[in-house]
Amino acid sequence: MAYDLTHLRQLEAESIHIFREVAAEFENPCLLFSGGKDSIVMLRLAEKAFWPAKLPFPVMHVDTGHNFPEVIEFRDRRVEEMGCRLVVASVQDAIDSGKVVEETGPRASRNRLQTTALLDGIAEHRFDALFGGARRDEEKARAKERVYSFRDEFGAWDPKNQRPELWSLYNGRIKQGEHIRVFPISNYTELDIWMYIKEEGIEIPNVYFSHQREVFERDGMLLSTCEFITLMDDEEPFMKTVRYRTVGDMSCTGAVESTADTLDKIIDEVAATRITERGATRADDRVSEAAMEDRKKEGYF
Amino acid sequence: MEMLRFATAGSVDDGKSTLIGRLLYDTKTIFEDQMEAVERASIQMGAEHTNLALLTDGLRAEREQGITIDVAYRYFATPKRKFIIADTPGHTQYTRNMVTGASTADLAIVLLDARKGVLEQSRRHSFLASLLRIPHLVLAVNKMDLVDYSEERFEEVKNEYRDFAAKLDIADLTFIPVSALHGDNVVDRSTNMTWYQGPSLLHHLEEVHIASDRNLIDTRFPVQYVIRPQSDEYHDYRGYAGTMAGGVLRPGDDVIVLPSGFQSTVKSIETITGNLDEAFAPMAVTVRLNDEIDISRGDMIVRPNNVPENSQDIDAMVSWMNEKASLSPNSRLIIKHTTRVTKAIVKDVVYMLDINTLHRNESAGELKLNEIGRVKLRTQQPLFFDEYRRNRETGSFILIDEVTNVTVGAGMILGEAA
Numbered sequence: 001m002a003y004d005l006t007h008l009r010q011l012e013a014e015s016i017h018i019f020r021e022v023a024a025e026f027e028n029p030c031l032l033f034s035g036g037k038d039s040i041v042m043l044r045l046a047e048k049a050f051w052p053a054k055l056p057f058p059v060m061h062v063d064t065g066h067n068f069p070e071v072i073e074f075r076d077r078r079v080e081e082m083g084c085r086l087v088v089a090s091v092q093d094a095i096d097s098g099k100v101v102e103e104t105g106p107r108a109s110r111n112r113l114q115t116t117a118l119l120d121g122i123a124e125h126r127f128d129a130l131f132g133g134a135r136r137d138e139e140k141a142r143a144k145e146r147v148y149s150f151r152d153e154f155g156a157w158d159p160k161n162q163r164p165e166l167w168s169l170y171n172g173r174i175k176q177g178e179h180i181r182v183f184p185i186s187n188y189t190e191l192d193i194w195m196y197i198k199e200e201g202i203e204i205p206n207v208y209f210s211h212q213r214e215v216f217e218r219d220g221m222l223l224s225t226c227e228f229i230t231l232m233d234d235e236e237p238f239m240k241t242v243r244y245r246t247v248g249d250m251s252c253t254g255a256v257e258s259t260a261d262t263l264d265k266i267i268d269e270v271a272a273t274r275i276t277e278r279g280a281t282r283a284d285d286r287v288s289e290a291a292m293e294d295r296k297k298e299g300y301f
Numbered sequence: 302m303e304m305l306r307f308a309t310a311g312s313v314d315d316g317k318s319t320l321i322g323r324l325l326y327d328t329k330t331i332f333e334d335q336m337e338a339v340e341r342a343s344i345q346m347g348a349e350h351t352n353l354a355l356l357t358d359g360l361r362a363e364r365e366q367g368i369t370i371d372v373a374y375r376y377f378a379t380p381k382r383k384f385i386i387a388d389t390p391g392h393t394q395y396t397r398n399m400v401t402g403a404s405t406a407d408l409a410i411v412l413l414d415a416r417k418g419v420l421e422q423s424r425r426h427s428f429l430a431s432l433l434r435i436p437h438l439v440l441a442v443n444k445m446d447l448v449d450y451s452e453e454r455f456e457e458v459k460n461e462y463r464d465f466a467a468k469l470d471i472a473d474l475t476f477i478p479v480s481a482l483h484g485d486n487v488v489d490r491s492t493n494m495t496w497y498q499g500p501s502l503l504h505h506l507e508e509v510h511i512a513s514d515r516n517l518i519d520t521r522f523p524v525q526y527v528i529r530p531q532s533d534e535y536h537d538y539r540g541y542a543g544t545m546a547g548g549v550l551r552p553g554d555d556v557i558v559l560p561s562g563f564q565s566t567v568k569s570i571e572t573i574t575g576n577l578d579e580a581f582a583p584m585a586v587t588v589r590l591n592d593e594i595d596i597s598r599g600d601m602i603v604r605p606n607n608v609p610e611n612s613q614d615i616d617a618m619v620s621w622m623n624e625k626a627s628l629s630p631n632s633r634l635i636i637k638h639t640t641r642v643t644k645a646i647v648k649d650v651v652y653m654l655d656i657n658t659l660h661r662n663e664s665a666g667e668l669k670l671n672e673i674g675r676v677k678l679r680t681q682q683p684l685f686f687d688e689y690r691r692n693r694e695t696g697s698f699i700l701i702d703e704v705t706n707v708t709v710g711a712g713m714i715l716g717e718a719a
Contacts (some may be wrong), residue, residue, distance in 0.1 A: 006303070014585075017544045020633070021526075049585070050542075052534070052538060053528050054530070144373050162373075164622050166404040166711045167694065173635070273332075275334050
C-alpha cells in the first residue's frame with residue numbers, strides 16, 4: 001500500500017503534468033479565470049506545477065459585466081497574492097464599441113456575447129493555448145472533448161475531427177492563428193472538486209456557502225435579484241436560504257436551496273444530489289438538447 | 302480512495318450501452334435531469350423503451366444518425382473506488398477509438414452475446430486489449446437471460462474463448478455471466494445463476510488488484526520543464542519538473558542524466574507542500590540535483606545501474622490513424638516520446654497484422670487507416686525507451702503529420718531495430 005496514490009492525488013498529478021506540458025511547448029499560454037470554484041482549483045494546480053516560480057503565463061477573465069461582487073473581489077485578491085498578471089476581456093467593452101449587440105427584454109443574456117469577447121482577447125494577446133476549467137462530467141458534449149481541444153482560426157471546435165489522444169502524450173502542434181483549449185481537470189467530477197478544495201484547504205468565495213438572499217423564481221430556477229435583471233409582472237422576490245453550485249453570469253446562474261454552510265456539508269450535499277450542477281443552475285444550457293455543443297462550435301469555452 | 306480506468310468494447314448489439322447505463326443507474330450516478338432528458342429524447346425518436354445509449358451519445362450528429370462518433374468518458378464512484386470509463390464505439394473508426402481508449406486503461410470489459418459466442422469482433426477487441434497491454438481483461442458474457450441462464454452455455458462460450466485467448470498475451474482474464482438488461486451479476490450477484498460462484502461485475506471492478514500493475518523497478522524521470530524562479534528568494538534555484546514514468550526516486554540516490562551521461566545525486570524532491578522522501582509513478586514532482594549540470598526538456602534522469610535502451614532505430618507496433626495517407630517506407634513524421642519530440646523516417650513496414658485472424662501479411666508494404674503493423678523507424682535524435690510490455694509510459698509514442706499537425710499514429714515499442 002505504500003506506493004498507492006489516492007484518486008485525488010492521481011488526478012492532481014495528471015493536471016500538473018498537463019500544465020507543465022503546455023508551458024513547455026507553447027509560446028503564449030493563458031489561464032481562463034472566473035473566480036468560480038473550478039478555476040480556483042485550476043489556479044491552485046498551476047501554482048503547484050511551477051512553484052517556487054510564479055506562473056509562466058497570465059490569467060484572463062472573460063467578464064460579462066454581470067458579476068457577483070464577492071467573486072470579483074475574490075478574483076482580484078487571489079491574483080494579487082499570486083503575483084500574476086490579469087487580463088480582462090470585457091463583454092461591456094465589446095457592446096460599447098459596437099462589436100456586438102446586446103439582447104433585450106427580461107430574458108436577455110450576455111452568454112453568447114462572451115464568445116466574441118473571448119476570441120477578441122485571444123487575438124489581441126496572441127494566445128496560442130488557453131487553459132479552461134471544463135470537466136467532462138458537466139455535459140454530454142464535454143464528455144467527448146479532448147484534454148487538448150484543437151480550435152481553428154475561428155476558435156471553433158469540430159467534434160467530428162478531433163485529434164486522437166493517447167497515453168499522456170499530448171499533441172500541441174498548431175499553425176499561426178490556431179490555438180488549443182486545454183482542460184487539465186477534465187477527469188474531475190463535481191464531487192472530486194469539492195473534496196480537493198477541502199483536502200487542500202483552498203479558499204473559495206462565500207456565495208458557495210449557504211446564506212440568506214433575495215431571490216425570485218423563473219423557469220423553476222431561483223435567480224438572485226440584481227441590477228442586471230428586470231422582473232416580469234408575475235415574478236415576486238422573496239428571501240431564501242440558498243447557496244450557489246456554479247458561479248457565472250448573475251443573470252442566468254441559479255441558486256439552490258441549501259443549508260450547507262461548511263465544506264463537509266457541501267460534500268455531503270453534492271454526494272447525495274440527484275441533479276447535475278448545470279441542470280440545476282444554468283439557464284444557458286437549457287435552451288436545447290445540444291446547447292453546449294452549438295456554442296462550442298462557435299468558439300465558446 | 303483508489304482510481305480505476307477501464308475501457309468498454311463492443312457494439313450496440315452486444316448491449317454495451319445498456320451495461321454502462323446499468324452500472325451508472327444502479328450506482329446512482331445518473332442524475333434525474335439526465336434521465337429526464339434521455340426519456341424525452343427517446344420519446345421524440347419514437348423508441349419504445351428509454352434508450353440508455355442516449356446517455357453517452359451526446360453530439361447532434363450522433364442523435365440524428367443513431368451512431369457514436371467518438372470516445373466518451375463517463376465517471377462514477379462507489380465508496381471503494383472512483384471509476385473512469387472510456388466508452389469506445391464499435392463501428393466507424395473502430396480501431397483508432399479503441400486504441401485511444403485502451404491506452405490509459407487498467408482494465409477492459411469485452412462484451413459477448415451468450416447466444417452468439419465468440420465472434421470476429423470479440424477477437425478483435427481482445428487482441429487490441431492485449432496489444433495495448435491492458436493488465437486486466439473481463440469477458441462479460443451478456444444476455445444470459447436469453448439462454449435461460451444456462452451454466453452449460455456459459456462454459457461453452459468460456460472454452461471457445463480460452464482456445465482463442467491462448468494465442469494472446471493476457472495477464473489476467475475473468476469471465477462473468479451477466480444480463481445487462483435485467484441487472485444479473487452487474488451490481489449484485491444474480492439469483493438466477495446460483496451456479497456462478499464468482500463476483501458481480503461491479504464487485505470485481507472494486508476489488509481487482511491494480512497496485513502492482515505499475516512499474517516500480519525501473520526508475521525513469523523524463524524532464525518535462527526546468528523551473529528557474531530567478532527571484533531574490535530563489536536566486537540560484539534550478540528544479541527539474543516532470544512526472545515519474547517508472548520506478549522510485551529518493552533523496553541521496555545516484556543518478557545519471559541521458560543523453561549527456563553526467564552523474565549526480567538527488568538533493569531533494571520538492572513540492573509546494575514540502576519535500577518528499579520518495580517519488581514514484583505517476584507522481585508529478587520537482588527534482589533537484591547536487592551538481593550543476595546542463596539539463597533540459599527531453600532529457601531523462603535514471604539510475605546508473607538500470608538504464609533504458611538508447612537508440613535511433615526503433616522497432617514498434619504501430620496503429621495507423623490517418624485517413625488521408627498511408628504509412629509506407631520513407632514516410633517522414635514527427636515523433637513524440639515521453640517529453641522528447643523529434644523527427645522520424647519509416648525504414649520498413651515489416652508486416653501488416655490482420656487483427657481478425659492475427660495473420661501477418663509481409664507483402665503489405667504499407668499501413669492504411671485503422672491498420673496495425675510492425676514498423677521500423679529511424680529517429681533524428683536518440684530515444685530513451687523501454688519495451689512497451691515492460692513500461693507503457695516509456696514504451697509508447699505518437700506520430701504526427703508534419704504538414705497537417707494531426708496525430709496519425711500510435712506506437713508500442715518492441716525494442717531496438719536491428
